[in-house]
Amino acid sequence: MSNLVSVPVVLPLVTAIALVLMEGRPRLQRRVAIGTGLVGVAAVGLLVERAACGSQILVLRLGNWGPELGIIWVVDSLAAIMLALSQLISLATLVYAPGGLRSREVPHFYALHQFLLAGVNGCFMTGDYFNLFVFFEVTLLASFCLICLGGRPRQVERVFPYVLLNLVGSVMFLSAIGVIYGVTGTVNMALLATRVSSGDMPAVFWAAIGLMFTAFSIKTGLAPLFFWLPDSYPEAPLPIAAMFAGLLTKVGVYTLFRSVPLLALGESEAIQGILLVIASATMLLGVLGALGRQTIRGILSFHIISQVGYMIFGLALYSKLAVAAGIFYIVHHVVVKTALFFAGGIAERVGGSGRLGAVKGLLVTHPWVAVGFFVPALALAGVPPFSGFWGKFFLIHAGFGLGAWWSTGIALVVGFLTLASMLKIWVTTFWGEPEGQTHGHRGHDPGMLGAALGLAAVSVAIGLAAGPLFAVCERAAADLLAVTPYVDAVLGGEF
Numbered sequence: 001m002s003n004l005v006s007v008p009v010v011l012p013l014v015t016a017i018a019l020v021l022m023e024g025r026p027r028l029q030r031r032v033a034i035g036t037g038l039v040g041v042a043a044v045g046l047l048v049e050r051a052a053c054g055s056q057i058l059v060l061r062l063g064n065w066g067p068e069l070g071i072i073w074v075v076d077s078l079a080a081i082m083l084a085l086s087q088l089i090s091l092a093t094l095v096y097a098p099g100g101l102r103s104r105e106v107p108h109f110y111a112l113h114q115f116l117l118a119g120v121n122g123c124f125m126t127g128d129y130f131n132l133f134v135f136f137e138v139t140l141l142a143s144f145c146l147i148c149l150g151g152r153p154r155q156v157e158r159v160f161p162y163v164l165l166n167l168v169g170s171v172m173f174l175s176a177i178g179v180i181y182g183v184t185g186t187v188n189m190a191l192l193a194t195r196v197s198s199g200d201m202p203a204v205f206w207a208a209i210g211l212m213f214t215a216f217s218i219k220t221g222l223a224p225l226f227f228w229l230p231d232s233y234p235e236a237p238l239p240i241a242a243m244f245a246g247l248l249t250k251v252g253v254y255t256l257f258r259s260v261p262l263l264a265l266g267e268s269e270a271i272q273g274i275l276l277v278i279a280s281a282t283m284l285l286g287v288l289g290a291l292g293r294q295t296i297r298g299i300l301s302f303h304i305i306s307q308v309g310y311m312i313f314g315l316a317l318y319s320k321l322a323v324a325a326g327i328f329y330i331v332h333h334v335v336v337k338t339a340l341f342f343a344g345g346i347a348e349r350v351g352g353s354g355r356l357g358a359v360k361g362l363l364v365t366h367p368w369v370a371v372g373f374f375v376p377a378l379a380l381a382g383v384p385p386f387s388g389f390w391g392k393f394f395l396i397h398a399g400f401g402l403g404a405w406w407s408t409g410i411a412l413v414v415g416f417l418t419l420a421s422m423l424k425i426w427v428t429t430f431w432g433e434p435e436g437q438t439h440g441h442r443g444h445d446p447g448m449l450g451a452a453l454g455l456a457a458v459s460v461a462i463g464l465a466a467g468p469l470f471a472v473c474e475r476a477a478a479d480l481l482a483v484t485p486y487v488d489a490v491l492g493g494e495f
Helices: 002-021 028-051 077-100 111-126 129-147 153-183 187-199 205-219 229-235 237-262 267-293 295-317 320-351 367-381 387-399 405-430 440-444 446-464 464-480 484-491
Strands: 059-064 071-075
Touching: 002 028, 002 059, 002 077, 002 111, 028 059, 028 077, 028 111, 028 267, 028 464, 071 077, 071 111, 071 484, 077 111, 077 237, 077 320, 077 446, 077 464, 111 129, 111 237, 129 153, 129 229, 129 237, 129 295, 129 405, 153 187, 153 229, 187 237, 187 320, 187 484, 205 237, 229 237, 229 295, 237 267, 237 295, 237 464, 267 405, 295 320, 295 387, 295 405, 320 367, 320 387, 320 405, 320 446, 320 464, 367 387, 367 405, 387 405, 387 446, 387 464, 446 464, 464 484
Parallel strands: none
Antiparallel strands: 059 071
Protein backbone atom coordinates (compact mmCIF):
# COMPACT_ATOMS: atom_id res chain seq x y z
CA MET A 1 0.00 0.00 0.00
CA SER A 2 2.89 2.40 0.67
CA ASN A 3 3.85 2.29 -3.04
CA LEU A 4 0.38 3.59 -3.83
CA VAL A 5 1.47 6.86 -2.21
CA SER A 6 3.62 7.60 -5.25
CA VAL A 7 0.73 7.46 -7.75
CA PRO A 8 -0.65 11.01 -7.26
CA VAL A 9 2.75 12.46 -8.25
CA VAL A 10 4.23 9.88 -10.62
CA LEU A 11 1.09 9.31 -12.70
CA PRO A 12 0.56 12.96 -13.75
CA LEU A 13 4.30 13.41 -14.39
CA VAL A 14 4.40 10.39 -16.71
CA THR A 15 1.17 11.53 -18.33
CA ALA A 16 2.57 15.03 -18.87
CA ILE A 17 5.61 13.65 -20.70
CA ALA A 18 3.37 11.44 -22.85
CA LEU A 19 1.12 14.38 -23.68
CA VAL A 20 4.09 16.46 -24.79
CA LEU A 21 4.83 13.74 -27.35
CA MET A 22 1.20 13.93 -28.56
CA GLU A 23 1.33 17.67 -29.28
CA GLY A 24 -0.89 18.59 -32.22
CA ARG A 25 -3.47 15.91 -31.37
CA PRO A 26 -5.69 17.62 -28.78
CA ARG A 27 -8.49 15.04 -28.85
CA LEU A 28 -6.07 12.23 -28.10
CA GLN A 29 -4.41 14.36 -25.41
CA ARG A 30 -7.76 14.96 -23.77
CA ARG A 31 -8.71 11.27 -23.82
CA VAL A 32 -5.39 10.22 -22.33
CA ALA A 33 -5.57 12.96 -19.66
CA ILE A 34 -9.11 12.00 -18.65
CA GLY A 35 -8.24 8.29 -18.66
CA THR A 36 -5.25 8.74 -16.38
CA GLY A 37 -7.34 11.16 -14.31
CA LEU A 38 -9.85 8.40 -13.65
CA VAL A 39 -7.01 6.09 -12.64
CA GLY A 40 -5.76 8.80 -10.31
CA VAL A 41 -9.21 9.18 -8.76
CA ALA A 42 -9.32 5.42 -8.09
CA ALA A 43 -5.85 5.45 -6.52
CA VAL A 44 -6.64 8.45 -4.33
CA GLY A 45 -9.92 6.78 -3.37
CA LEU A 46 -7.92 3.90 -1.88
CA LEU A 47 -5.69 6.37 -0.04
CA VAL A 48 -8.76 8.14 1.36
CA GLU A 49 -10.21 4.82 2.51
CA ARG A 50 -7.01 3.92 4.37
CA ALA A 51 -5.92 7.35 5.65
CA ALA A 52 -9.00 9.57 6.05
CA CYS A 53 -11.52 6.84 6.86
CA GLY A 54 -9.20 4.24 8.40
CA SER A 55 -6.97 6.70 10.32
CA GLN A 56 -3.78 5.13 8.96
CA ILE A 57 -0.69 7.18 8.16
CA LEU A 58 0.92 5.89 4.97
CA VAL A 59 4.62 6.58 4.54
CA LEU A 60 6.86 6.04 1.51
CA ARG A 61 10.62 6.44 2.00
CA LEU A 62 12.51 7.02 -1.23
CA GLY A 63 15.89 5.35 -0.83
CA ASN A 64 17.65 4.35 2.38
CA TRP A 65 18.55 7.81 3.63
CA GLY A 66 17.82 8.86 7.17
CA PRO A 67 15.14 11.46 7.95
CA GLU A 68 17.68 14.30 8.10
CA LEU A 69 18.34 14.02 4.35
CA GLY A 70 15.88 11.47 2.96
CA ILE A 71 12.84 12.13 0.82
CA ILE A 72 9.69 10.98 2.55
CA TRP A 73 6.12 11.13 1.24
CA VAL A 74 3.34 10.94 3.80
CA VAL A 75 -0.42 10.55 3.42
CA ASP A 76 -2.44 11.05 6.59
CA SER A 77 -6.08 12.09 6.94
CA LEU A 78 -5.55 15.73 5.93
CA ALA A 79 -3.28 14.90 2.99
CA ALA A 80 -5.77 12.30 1.73
CA ILE A 81 -8.61 14.83 1.84
CA MET A 82 -6.54 17.36 -0.09
CA LEU A 83 -5.50 14.76 -2.69
CA ALA A 84 -9.15 13.81 -3.22
CA LEU A 85 -10.02 17.46 -3.82
CA SER A 86 -7.16 17.99 -6.27
CA GLN A 87 -8.11 14.91 -8.31
CA LEU A 88 -11.77 15.93 -8.40
CA ILE A 89 -11.04 19.48 -9.55
CA SER A 90 -8.46 18.27 -12.06
CA LEU A 91 -10.92 15.87 -13.66
CA ALA A 92 -13.72 18.47 -13.72
CA THR A 93 -11.36 20.95 -15.39
CA LEU A 94 -10.50 18.43 -18.11
CA VAL A 95 -14.19 17.90 -18.81
CA TYR A 96 -14.79 21.68 -18.96
CA ALA A 97 -11.68 22.53 -20.98
CA PRO A 98 -12.65 21.85 -24.65
CA GLY A 99 -15.50 24.38 -24.62
CA GLY A 100 -13.71 26.77 -22.27
CA LEU A 101 -10.45 27.10 -24.18
CA ARG A 102 -9.86 29.11 -27.33
CA SER A 103 -7.96 27.39 -30.13
CA ARG A 104 -4.66 29.12 -29.44
CA GLU A 105 -4.82 28.11 -25.78
CA VAL A 106 -5.21 24.37 -26.44
CA PRO A 107 -1.80 23.11 -27.69
CA HIS A 108 0.09 23.18 -24.39
CA PHE A 109 -2.81 23.04 -21.92
CA TYR A 110 -3.06 19.31 -21.26
CA ALA A 111 0.62 18.68 -20.53
CA LEU A 112 0.94 21.79 -18.34
CA HIS A 113 -2.23 20.80 -16.50
CA GLN A 114 -0.62 17.47 -15.57
CA PHE A 115 2.60 19.15 -14.41
CA LEU A 116 0.51 21.45 -12.22
CA LEU A 117 -1.38 18.50 -10.75
CA ALA A 118 1.87 16.67 -9.96
CA GLY A 119 3.24 19.75 -8.19
CA VAL A 120 0.08 20.31 -6.16
CA ASN A 121 -0.16 16.65 -5.11
CA GLY A 122 3.50 16.64 -4.19
CA CYS A 123 2.97 19.63 -1.90
CA PHE A 124 0.21 17.71 -0.11
CA MET A 125 2.36 14.59 0.41
CA THR A 126 5.91 15.73 1.08
CA GLY A 127 7.34 15.26 4.55
CA ASP A 128 10.11 17.88 4.43
CA TYR A 129 10.34 21.56 3.66
CA PHE A 130 12.98 21.38 0.93
CA ASN A 131 10.88 19.02 -1.18
CA LEU A 132 7.89 21.21 -0.40
CA PHE A 133 9.89 24.04 -1.98
CA VAL A 134 10.64 21.85 -5.02
CA PHE A 135 6.98 20.98 -5.51
CA PHE A 136 6.02 24.61 -4.96
CA GLU A 137 8.30 25.54 -7.84
CA VAL A 138 6.92 22.81 -10.11
CA THR A 139 3.44 24.16 -9.36
CA LEU A 140 4.45 27.77 -9.91
CA LEU A 141 6.30 27.15 -13.18
CA ALA A 142 3.31 25.27 -14.58
CA SER A 143 0.94 27.97 -13.32
CA PHE A 144 3.06 30.76 -14.84
CA CYS A 145 2.78 29.07 -18.24
CA LEU A 146 -0.92 28.23 -17.87
CA ILE A 147 -1.96 31.69 -16.79
CA CYS A 148 -0.27 33.19 -19.87
CA LEU A 149 -1.75 30.75 -22.42
CA GLY A 150 -3.00 32.74 -25.38
CA GLY A 151 -0.46 35.52 -24.85
CA ARG A 152 -2.84 38.49 -24.92
CA PRO A 153 -0.97 41.72 -23.99
CA ARG A 154 -3.36 42.54 -21.12
CA GLN A 155 -3.02 38.97 -19.87
CA VAL A 156 0.79 39.13 -19.78
CA GLU A 157 0.70 42.59 -18.17
CA ARG A 158 -1.68 41.54 -15.39
CA VAL A 159 0.21 38.32 -14.65
CA PHE A 160 3.46 40.18 -13.92
CA PRO A 161 2.63 40.91 -10.23
CA TYR A 162 1.65 37.23 -9.83
CA VAL A 163 5.00 36.07 -11.16
CA LEU A 164 7.07 38.68 -9.32
CA LEU A 165 5.52 38.30 -5.87
CA ASN A 166 5.51 34.50 -6.02
CA LEU A 167 9.17 34.51 -7.03
CA VAL A 168 9.90 36.77 -4.05
CA GLY A 169 7.99 34.31 -1.87
CA SER A 170 10.07 31.45 -3.27
CA VAL A 171 13.33 33.25 -2.47
CA MET A 172 12.09 33.91 1.06
CA PHE A 173 11.08 30.28 1.49
CA LEU A 174 14.42 28.94 0.22
CA SER A 175 16.34 31.36 2.46
CA ALA A 176 14.30 30.24 5.47
CA ILE A 177 14.99 26.59 4.64
CA GLY A 178 18.73 27.26 4.57
CA VAL A 179 18.67 28.90 7.99
CA ILE A 180 16.48 26.18 9.49
CA TYR A 181 18.82 23.48 8.21
CA GLY A 182 21.86 25.36 9.45
CA VAL A 183 20.40 25.61 12.96
CA THR A 184 18.79 22.18 13.32
CA GLY A 185 20.55 19.97 10.77
CA THR A 186 17.26 18.94 9.15
CA VAL A 187 14.21 20.22 7.31
CA ASN A 188 12.19 17.05 7.87
CA MET A 189 8.87 18.18 9.35
CA ALA A 190 8.52 15.35 11.86
CA LEU A 191 12.14 15.63 13.02
CA LEU A 192 11.79 19.40 13.38
CA ALA A 193 8.73 18.80 15.57
CA THR A 194 10.78 16.63 17.94
CA ARG A 195 13.60 19.17 18.13
CA VAL A 196 11.26 22.09 18.75
CA SER A 197 9.51 20.16 21.52
CA SER A 198 12.77 19.05 23.16
CA GLY A 199 14.13 22.48 24.01
CA ASP A 200 14.45 26.19 23.32
CA MET A 201 15.42 27.14 19.80
CA PRO A 202 17.59 30.20 19.06
CA ALA A 203 16.02 33.44 17.88
CA VAL A 204 17.42 33.00 14.38
CA PHE A 205 15.40 29.79 14.02
CA TRP A 206 12.15 31.56 14.84
CA ALA A 207 13.09 34.42 12.50
CA ALA A 208 13.47 31.85 9.72
CA ILE A 209 10.10 30.33 10.63
CA GLY A 210 8.56 33.80 10.41
CA LEU A 211 10.15 34.31 7.00
CA MET A 212 8.82 30.95 5.84
CA PHE A 213 5.32 31.72 7.07
CA THR A 214 5.43 35.06 5.25
CA ALA A 215 6.17 33.13 2.06
CA PHE A 216 3.22 30.83 2.80
CA SER A 217 1.01 33.88 3.35
CA ILE A 218 1.97 35.27 -0.06
CA LYS A 219 1.11 32.00 -1.78
CA THR A 220 -2.13 31.72 0.21
CA GLY A 221 -3.29 35.27 -0.53
CA LEU A 222 -3.62 36.43 3.07
CA ALA A 223 -3.92 40.09 4.06
CA PRO A 224 -2.05 42.27 3.35
CA LEU A 225 -0.20 40.22 0.71
CA PHE A 226 -3.13 39.31 -1.54
CA PHE A 227 -2.99 42.22 -4.01
CA TRP A 228 -1.47 40.07 -6.79
CA LEU A 229 -4.39 37.64 -6.91
CA PRO A 230 -7.61 39.50 -7.91
CA ASP A 231 -6.05 41.07 -11.03
CA SER A 232 -4.11 38.04 -12.28
CA TYR A 233 -6.56 35.14 -11.88
CA PRO A 234 -9.37 36.72 -13.96
CA GLU A 235 -6.99 37.09 -16.92
CA ALA A 236 -6.28 33.35 -17.21
CA PRO A 237 -8.23 31.21 -19.69
CA LEU A 238 -11.55 30.06 -18.21
CA PRO A 239 -10.72 26.45 -17.17
CA ILE A 240 -7.38 27.53 -15.77
CA ALA A 241 -8.86 30.41 -13.78
CA ALA A 242 -11.41 27.98 -12.31
CA MET A 243 -8.77 25.44 -11.30
CA PHE A 244 -6.55 28.14 -9.81
CA ALA A 245 -9.49 29.63 -7.90
CA GLY A 246 -10.55 26.33 -6.40
CA LEU A 247 -7.23 24.65 -5.77
CA LEU A 248 -4.06 26.71 -6.03
CA THR A 249 -4.32 28.95 -2.96
CA LYS A 250 -5.28 25.89 -0.89
CA VAL A 251 -1.71 24.66 -1.23
CA GLY A 252 -0.64 27.57 0.96
CA VAL A 253 -3.55 26.96 3.33
CA TYR A 254 -2.54 23.31 3.64
CA THR A 255 1.07 24.18 4.49
CA LEU A 256 -0.13 26.45 7.29
CA PHE A 257 -2.45 23.78 8.68
CA ARG A 258 0.40 21.27 8.53
CA SER A 259 3.14 23.48 9.95
CA VAL A 260 1.45 25.33 12.83
CA PRO A 261 0.78 22.20 14.93
CA LEU A 262 4.12 20.54 14.10
CA LEU A 263 6.05 23.60 15.22
CA ALA A 264 3.82 24.07 18.30
CA LEU A 265 2.93 27.59 17.15
CA GLY A 266 -0.77 27.19 17.82
CA GLU A 267 -0.11 26.85 21.53
CA SER A 268 1.14 30.44 21.72
CA GLU A 269 -1.55 33.00 22.53
CA ALA A 270 0.46 35.66 20.68
CA ILE A 271 0.54 33.57 17.50
CA GLN A 272 -3.17 32.81 17.83
CA GLY A 273 -3.86 36.53 18.17
CA ILE A 274 -1.79 37.37 15.07
CA LEU A 275 -3.53 34.66 13.04
CA LEU A 276 -6.95 35.90 14.19
CA VAL A 277 -6.14 39.45 13.08
CA ILE A 278 -4.83 38.23 9.71
CA ALA A 279 -7.84 35.93 9.17
CA SER A 280 -10.33 38.66 10.09
CA ALA A 281 -8.64 41.26 7.87
CA THR A 282 -8.51 38.76 4.99
CA MET A 283 -12.22 37.95 5.31
CA LEU A 284 -13.28 41.58 5.47
CA LEU A 285 -10.97 43.10 2.84
CA GLY A 286 -11.70 40.28 0.43
CA VAL A 287 -15.47 40.70 0.56
CA LEU A 288 -15.24 44.51 0.35
CA GLY A 289 -13.08 44.16 -2.74
CA ALA A 290 -15.66 41.80 -4.25
CA LEU A 291 -18.45 44.31 -3.68
CA GLY A 292 -16.47 46.93 -5.60
CA ARG A 293 -15.81 44.85 -8.72
CA GLN A 294 -17.93 45.02 -11.87
CA THR A 295 -17.07 41.73 -13.57
CA ILE A 296 -18.10 38.19 -12.71
CA ARG A 297 -14.56 36.88 -12.45
CA GLY A 298 -13.42 40.00 -10.60
CA ILE A 299 -16.02 39.45 -7.88
CA LEU A 300 -15.32 35.72 -7.64
CA SER A 301 -11.54 36.30 -7.49
CA PHE A 302 -11.83 38.64 -4.52
CA HIS A 303 -13.98 36.02 -2.81
CA ILE A 304 -11.07 33.59 -3.01
CA ILE A 305 -9.26 35.93 -0.62
CA SER A 306 -12.26 36.38 1.65
CA GLN A 307 -12.96 32.67 1.95
CA VAL A 308 -9.33 31.80 2.68
CA GLY A 309 -9.78 34.03 5.74
CA TYR A 310 -12.46 31.65 7.05
CA MET A 311 -10.09 28.70 6.75
CA ILE A 312 -7.29 30.44 8.62
CA PHE A 313 -9.85 31.59 11.20
CA GLY A 314 -10.41 27.92 12.08
CA LEU A 315 -6.67 27.35 12.39
CA ALA A 316 -6.23 30.47 14.52
CA LEU A 317 -8.83 29.31 17.05
CA TYR A 318 -6.78 26.12 17.41
CA SER A 319 -9.24 23.73 18.99
CA LYS A 320 -10.26 20.35 17.60
CA LEU A 321 -13.69 21.71 16.63
CA ALA A 322 -12.28 24.86 15.02
CA VAL A 323 -9.55 23.10 13.04
CA ALA A 324 -12.07 20.49 11.87
CA ALA A 325 -14.36 23.33 10.81
CA GLY A 326 -11.47 24.89 8.88
CA ILE A 327 -10.81 21.61 7.07
CA PHE A 328 -14.52 21.22 6.30
CA TYR A 329 -14.52 24.76 4.93
CA ILE A 330 -11.60 23.91 2.64
CA VAL A 331 -13.55 20.94 1.23
CA HIS A 332 -16.65 23.08 0.70
CA HIS A 333 -14.80 26.01 -0.84
CA VAL A 334 -12.67 24.08 -3.32
CA VAL A 335 -15.77 22.54 -4.87
CA VAL A 336 -18.02 25.62 -4.69
CA LYS A 337 -15.51 28.14 -5.98
CA THR A 338 -14.58 26.01 -8.98
CA ALA A 339 -18.28 25.49 -9.77
CA LEU A 340 -18.90 29.26 -9.64
CA PHE A 341 -16.04 29.96 -12.03
CA PHE A 342 -17.34 27.26 -14.38
CA ALA A 343 -20.89 28.67 -14.45
CA GLY A 344 -19.67 32.28 -14.52
CA GLY A 345 -17.42 31.40 -17.43
CA ILE A 346 -20.38 30.10 -19.42
CA ALA A 347 -22.25 33.35 -18.75
CA GLU A 348 -19.19 35.26 -19.93
CA ARG A 349 -19.04 33.29 -23.17
CA VAL A 350 -22.76 33.73 -23.81
CA GLY A 351 -22.53 37.51 -23.43
CA GLY A 352 -19.13 37.89 -25.03
CA SER A 353 -17.91 39.72 -21.89
CA GLY A 354 -17.61 39.14 -18.17
CA ARG A 355 -18.82 42.66 -17.36
CA LEU A 356 -21.94 42.75 -15.20
CA GLY A 357 -24.95 43.56 -17.36
CA ALA A 358 -23.30 42.42 -20.60
CA VAL A 359 -25.85 39.63 -20.67
CA LYS A 360 -29.18 39.37 -18.84
CA GLY A 361 -31.96 36.87 -18.36
CA LEU A 362 -29.90 33.67 -18.41
CA LEU A 363 -32.46 32.14 -16.06
CA VAL A 364 -34.88 32.23 -19.01
CA THR A 365 -32.56 31.31 -21.88
CA HIS A 366 -30.05 29.06 -20.07
CA PRO A 367 -31.86 27.72 -16.99
CA TRP A 368 -29.36 24.94 -16.29
CA VAL A 369 -26.50 27.42 -16.36
CA ALA A 370 -28.48 29.49 -13.86
CA VAL A 371 -28.88 26.42 -11.64
CA GLY A 372 -25.14 25.74 -11.94
CA PHE A 373 -24.46 29.23 -10.60
CA PHE A 374 -27.33 29.61 -8.12
CA VAL A 375 -26.59 26.51 -6.03
CA PRO A 376 -22.86 27.18 -5.36
CA ALA A 377 -23.61 30.92 -4.93
CA LEU A 378 -25.99 30.13 -2.07
CA ALA A 379 -23.42 27.70 -0.68
CA LEU A 380 -20.67 30.34 -0.79
CA ALA A 381 -22.92 32.81 1.01
CA GLY A 382 -23.73 30.27 3.73
CA VAL A 383 -27.45 29.89 3.09
CA PRO A 384 -28.89 26.76 4.76
CA PRO A 385 -28.86 23.86 4.11
CA PHE A 386 -26.01 24.20 1.61
CA SER A 387 -22.40 23.28 2.39
CA GLY A 388 -21.26 26.82 3.18
CA PHE A 389 -23.87 27.14 5.90
CA TRP A 390 -22.43 24.16 7.76
CA GLY A 391 -18.87 25.38 7.31
CA LYS A 392 -19.74 28.79 8.73
CA PHE A 393 -21.91 27.25 11.45
CA PHE A 394 -19.09 25.05 12.74
CA LEU A 395 -16.61 27.95 12.64
CA ILE A 396 -18.95 30.40 14.37
CA HIS A 397 -19.88 27.82 17.00
CA ALA A 398 -16.18 27.27 17.70
CA GLY A 399 -15.44 31.00 17.71
CA PHE A 400 -18.15 31.96 20.18
CA GLY A 401 -17.34 28.90 22.30
CA LEU A 402 -13.74 30.09 22.65
CA GLY A 403 -14.70 33.71 23.31
CA ALA A 404 -13.35 35.11 20.03
CA TRP A 405 -16.22 37.58 19.86
CA TRP A 406 -14.95 40.28 17.52
CA SER A 407 -13.42 37.97 14.92
CA THR A 408 -16.48 35.69 14.95
CA GLY A 409 -18.67 38.77 14.53
CA ILE A 410 -16.62 39.75 11.48
CA ALA A 411 -17.15 36.26 10.07
CA LEU A 412 -20.91 36.69 10.44
CA VAL A 413 -20.91 40.14 8.78
CA VAL A 414 -18.76 38.88 5.92
CA GLY A 415 -21.29 36.11 5.32
CA PHE A 416 -24.07 38.67 4.72
CA LEU A 417 -21.81 40.77 2.48
CA THR A 418 -20.95 37.64 0.50
CA LEU A 419 -24.65 37.05 -0.10
CA ALA A 420 -24.99 40.67 -1.29
CA SER A 421 -22.20 40.24 -3.83
CA MET A 422 -23.67 36.97 -5.12
CA LEU A 423 -27.04 38.69 -5.53
CA LYS A 424 -25.23 41.43 -7.47
CA ILE A 425 -24.16 38.87 -10.08
CA TRP A 426 -27.51 37.07 -10.03
CA VAL A 427 -29.63 40.19 -10.56
CA THR A 428 -27.46 41.69 -13.31
CA THR A 429 -26.73 38.47 -15.23
CA PHE A 430 -29.35 35.80 -14.61
CA TRP A 431 -32.50 37.71 -13.66
CA GLY A 432 -34.77 39.81 -15.85
CA GLU A 433 -35.57 39.82 -19.55
CA PRO A 434 -33.01 38.27 -21.92
CA GLU A 435 -30.60 40.82 -23.38
CA GLY A 436 -27.14 40.96 -24.93
CA GLN A 437 -26.70 37.27 -25.78
CA THR A 438 -24.22 37.54 -28.60
CA HIS A 439 -23.07 33.91 -28.48
CA GLY A 440 -26.02 32.05 -27.01
CA HIS A 441 -25.05 28.65 -28.41
CA ARG A 442 -21.86 28.55 -26.35
CA GLY A 443 -23.81 28.15 -23.14
CA HIS A 444 -24.93 24.73 -24.33
CA ASP A 445 -21.48 23.15 -24.58
CA PRO A 446 -22.11 19.79 -22.88
CA GLY A 447 -18.68 19.56 -21.25
CA MET A 448 -18.81 23.06 -19.76
CA LEU A 449 -22.36 22.68 -18.51
CA GLY A 450 -21.78 19.14 -17.26
CA ALA A 451 -18.72 20.14 -15.25
CA ALA A 452 -20.54 23.10 -13.68
CA LEU A 453 -23.63 21.09 -12.77
CA GLY A 454 -21.54 18.16 -11.57
CA LEU A 455 -19.64 20.26 -9.05
CA ALA A 456 -22.87 22.01 -8.03
CA ALA A 457 -24.29 18.58 -7.28
CA VAL A 458 -21.19 17.69 -5.25
CA SER A 459 -21.65 20.87 -3.21
CA VAL A 460 -25.25 19.83 -2.48
CA ALA A 461 -24.02 16.39 -1.44
CA ILE A 462 -21.49 17.98 0.93
CA GLY A 463 -24.32 19.91 2.57
CA LEU A 464 -26.56 16.85 2.86
CA ALA A 465 -23.74 14.68 4.21
CA ALA A 466 -22.30 17.37 6.49
CA GLY A 467 -22.48 15.15 9.59
CA PRO A 468 -20.45 12.16 8.31
CA LEU A 469 -18.04 14.42 6.43
CA PHE A 470 -17.47 16.59 9.49
CA ALA A 471 -16.70 13.43 11.49
CA VAL A 472 -13.92 12.68 8.98
CA CYS A 473 -12.68 16.25 9.33
CA GLU A 474 -12.70 15.90 13.12
CA ARG A 475 -10.50 12.81 12.90
CA ALA A 476 -8.14 14.71 10.59
CA ALA A 477 -8.05 17.63 13.04
CA ALA A 478 -7.42 15.34 16.01
CA ASP A 479 -4.49 13.66 14.20
CA LEU A 480 -3.15 17.04 13.13
CA LEU A 481 -3.22 18.52 16.63
CA ALA A 482 -1.90 15.37 18.32
CA VAL A 483 1.34 15.58 16.27
CA THR A 484 2.76 12.41 17.89
CA PRO A 485 1.10 9.89 15.52
CA TYR A 486 2.49 11.75 12.51
CA VAL A 487 5.98 11.96 14.03
CA ASP A 488 6.00 8.29 15.03
CA ALA A 489 4.82 7.16 11.59
CA VAL A 490 7.43 9.23 9.75
CA LEU A 491 10.40 8.57 12.02
CA GLY A 492 9.50 4.97 12.81
CA GLY A 493 10.89 5.17 16.33
CA GLU A 494 14.37 6.17 15.10
CA PHE A 495 14.51 9.40 17.13
